[in-house]
Amino acid sequence: MQIRFEPMDLVTATHLRNAGLDSNGNPPEQQTSNGIGVPCRVCMKMVGKDEPFLVAGWRPFSATHAYAETGPVFLHAKECTADPVPSGALPEFLESPDYILRGYDADERIVYGTGGVIKLEDMLARMEELLSQPNIEAVHIRSSRNNCYHCKATKVG
Known part of the structure; x- marks a missing residue:
């Protein structure tokens, strides 16, 4: 079976990077990575040491309902995109x-x-x-x- 890994969509990422409000109605917080444990939900890579990143509340669902959880996510402050993940990885x-x-x-x-x-x-x-x-x-x-x-x-x- 081939599996596709779907990152945060670019429309949402662009919205957040342009100071748009997150799923909780707040502007994203900008921070600087210490290089440990900051996974970008857009490119699906780690944010490097001393790189700026955003923290935002995000609900990765198409509608609100009882199962549509909102939680914190990280993304590079600058534009990035995901490369396809090789099959079996x-x-x-x-x-x-x-x-x-x-x-x-x-x-x-x-x-x-x-x-x-x-x-x-x-x-x-x-x-x-x-x-x-x-x-x-x-x-x-x-x-x-x-x-x-x-x-x-x-x-x-």
């Missing part, structure tokens, strides 16, 4: 030993029983398992430490 910014994976249906609702903390080396297999289920359209990848949204995985084709 994970996005570069996934460096922690484990992550929360959760399956979502076509209405962007959590499919109960799909959530769990998964070791990094087991993530691709678990995503394939989840995405092979007919009622799962996407898998969200979140920090197992802070619950922050990282990206979405979908099945190609």
